[in-house]
Amino acid sequence: MARSNTSVDVAVIGAGPYGLSLAAHLRARDVEHRIFGDPMGSWKRNMPPGMLLKSYPWASSLSDPRSEFALKTFCAERALAYHDELLPLSLSRFIEYGEAFQRRYVPVVERKTLVALEPSAGCFHATFDDGEIVHARRVVVAVGLHPFKRLPHQAAHLPADLCSHSGEYGSLQPLDGKEIIVVGSGSSASDLAALLYERGVSVSLVVRRPQLDFAGYPRPRTRFERITAPMNGIGHGWTLATCAKFPQLIRLLSKDLRVRLANIRALGPLGGAFMKDRVIGRVPVWLGRTLESIQTREGKVLLALMDASGAGHSMRADHVIFATGYKIDVGRLAFLNPTLLRQIRLVEGAPQLSAHYETSVPGLHFIGPAAANSFGPVCRFVYGTYHPAHHLARHLSAVLARFQPAPRMPSLDLEALP
Ligand SMILES: Cc1cc2nc3c(=O)[nH]c(=O)nc-3n(C[C@H](O)[C@H](O)[C@H](O)COP(=O)(O)OP(=O)(O)OC[C@H]3O[C@@H](n4cnc5c(N)ncnc54)[C@H](O)[C@@H]3O)c2cc1C
CATH class of the missing domain: 3.50.50.60 (FAD/NAD(P)-binding domain)
Known part of the structure; x- marks a missing residue:
């Protein structure tokens, strides 16, 4: 009661x-x-x-x-x-x-x-x-x-069995046996693509950016590197070090600067270092493809994509996962x-x-x-x-x-x- x-x-x-x-x-x-x-x-x-x-x-x-x-x-x-x-x-x-x-x-x-x-x-x-x-x-x-969770506006009308967000997966089992497209370039996208591939699921990764970036493998750093770009809890460099150590100082900055720092480019989108070899050369990756529209046909989802030269492409799958942050x-x-x-x-x-x-x-x-x-x-x-x-x-x-x-x-x- x-x-x-x-x-x-x-x-x-x-x-x-x-x-x-x-x-x-x-x-x-x-x-x-x-x-x-x-x-x-x-x-x-x-x-x-x-x-x-x-x-x-x-x-x-x-x-x-x-x-x-x-x-x-x-x-x-x-x-x-x-x-x-x-x-x-x-x-x-x-x-x-x-x-x-x-x-x-x-x-x-x-x-x-x-x-x-x-x-x-x-x-x-x-x-x-x-x-x-x-x-x-x-x-x-x-x-x-x-x-x-952020989904592209083109996905607003899609039913849940055809489209989801990367944050909906505590288990990947519901995706077994399906043909999957993962959209995104950050760690959620590369993690999901690698983990699905390793389960034997047919998966492709669609990335808007011209390349897929991963964090570097951790390695002992030289004294020079440690001085010029100290490592801190959230990345490398003096700006991030200050942000990590003195969050109370950030509040004193102008609104624009605070918002820029909150979304600082150095933090991504970036795949995890240990996932790089589990994605590259294994999962099919389509770089530089921007999502134009999405349609559904005969229980499948059709993505209309545009590459950097303006040429159109279409891709079809049973389900699309937006790892769009x-x-x-x-x-x-x-x-x-x-x-x-x-x-x-x-x-x-x-x-x-x-x-x-x-x-x-x-x-x-x-x-x-x-x-x-x-x-x-x-x-x-x-x-x-x-x-x-x-x-x-x-x-x-x-x-x-x-x-x-x-x-x-x-x-x-x-x-x-x-
Ligand atoms: C895929 C992914 C990978 C990440 N990897 C890292 C990483 O490697 N390192 C790192 O530092 N950060 C990582 N993050 C960021 C991470 O989410 C945050 O650092 C951290 O989880 C934030 O902690 P939190 O306590 O604010 O929220 P959460 O850990 O998300 O916890 C939220 C809590 O709120 C509860 N809750 C939500 N709504 C309600 C409600 N209405 N009523 C009652 N309870 C509610 C939930 O039950 C849960 O207990 C990652 C994030 C994602 C999405």
């Missing part, structure tokens, strides 16, 4: 790396909170088994309050193979690590979905899919990328009440955030990829969990303590008075 009308100081919506890290810090500071969502849910349900992480293992740790449970420690405790850079990190190992982190630091996660969030006097009413209504003084939204647009968060939505000041669809990750609606915070237009590209990576977990937990602990209602004096028991 669902409880109703309960109240809490902080409701954390989402139990991925960002929500779990924040909850671990809130717990350590004794801040009253509840966390909702499926622990590591996006990694279990929206990424294909066999995928390798693109981030270095040393930069793929969640943030715990004492910085004592990095991925490296998890692997050492279990005698699992680990290298900071030279060994790829598999999706399954990362999920195991995230779940171990959750059991250790966030033992209670409520596996339910927020369906409506409404402002109310001094708090928020959060309604969940089991009917519970929680009154929360602060709400932190950490729902990741999944609600923001994500675009943050809080208007697509169905749980946001329209009044609330209107009050959230936006930067290109993402919330404009204060130094405390707070939107223009007091008490409503966003962390994770939705914070990238304010705090820079590190928010798009697990490496970025450190700053919001430390900073926001400290901030919430301070403001909630300051505004605790004064303790009520026990009423005088007149009968007991002499």
Whole structure:
């Protein structure tokens, strides 16, 4: 039976790396909170088994309050193979690590979905899919990328059996025996193409760009390289190093610069280093092909494509997967009440955030990829969990303590008075 009308100081919506890290810090500071969502849910349900992480293992740790449970420690405790850079990190190992982190630091996660969030006097009413209504003084939204899948407008009319987004595959089994076209040039596209090919599925990759780029294989770097282009949690070079280390400084830049940095070209689209040899020379790749239109005929999908010379081409398949990324647009968060939505000041669809990750609606915070237009590209990576977990937990602990209602004096028991 669902409880109703309960109240809490902080409701954390989402139990991925960002929500779990924040909850671990809130717990350590004794801040009253509840966390909702499926622990590591996006990694279990929206990424294909066999995928390798693109981030270095040393930069793929969640943030715990004492910085004592990095991925490296998890692997050492279990005698699992680990290298900071030279060994790829598999999706399954990362999920195991995230779940171990959750059991250790966030033992209670409520596996339910927020369906409506409404402002109310001094708090928020959060309604969940089991009917519970929680009154929360602060709400932190950490729902990741999944609600923001981007599909080309030409695909809007296609039925789900002919077309999907790369973020819909926690298993590739439904694609067995089909003829598949993957559209895209980033790591999701090359990962899916390689993994499907290796399952024996007939797959082609269609790429708009003139070439398919992959990250370089990790290798020991010279002293000169380390000085001129230092490695950091999200890439190489001084710009990315500054973004990774000081996300709080990004907020002070102009809006245009912040948005440019959030989408910085150095971060892709780029295939993962360890996938290159599993794609090139194996999967048929059609480069420089722009999607013109899509039609369906006799249960198949027909793509009309144009190459760089302007010549038209058509391709036919049972199903097309668009690995065309994500675009943050809080208007697509169905749980946001329209009044609330209107009050959230936006930067290109993402919330404009204060130094405390707070939107223009007091008490409503966003962390994770939705914070990238304010705090820079590190928010798009697990490496970025450190700053919001430390900073926001400290901030919430301070403001909630300051505004605790004064303790009520026990009423005088007149009968007991002499
Ligand atoms: C294919 C792919 C590969 C990636 N590879 C890497 C990589 O190698 N390294 C890296 O650093 N980053 C990678 N990323 C980026 C990665 O998604 C983010 O770094 C990270 O997952 C963001 O964490 P998060 O906690 O914000 O969101 P997520 O991990 O997406 O978690 C979202 C959480 O929100 C919950 N949720 C959603 N809606 C609701 C709701 N209405 N009510 C309650 N709960 C809800 C979900 O159940 C889940 O628990 C990759 C992304 C993709 C798509």
